[in-house]
Amino acid sequence: MAMKPDEKRGELLDSLVDIRDVRIDRSQPVEERMKSYVEQIKNPYMFRVGDTVVRVSYADTPETINDNFINLIASL
Numbered sequence: 001m002a003m004k005p006d007e008k009r010g011e012l013l014d015s016l017v018d019i020r021d022v023r024i025d026r027s028q029p030v031e032e033r034m035k036s037y038v039e040q041i042k043n044p045y046m047f048r049v050g051d052t053v054v055r056v057s058y059a060d061t062p063e064t065i066n067d068n069f070i071n072l073i074a075s076l
Helices: 003-013 030-040 067-073
Strands: 044-051 052-055
Touching: 003 052, 030 067
Parallel strands: none
Antiparallel strands: 044 052
């Protein structure tokens, strides 16, 4: 029997880390914060905020993914 869309969504939500549970030690250097973030979030391109799935993608700009990721972590 095929899964219903609500069951699939629930399964997806259960598999993702809620970013609200991620803790970053702001006293650490940016490199250490980045490492900690990735270790905790598991997949920085797909996570959740409560019951909302977040998928991260980048536009075709001169900034690299590393530039954007460093800016994200530095702001935490």
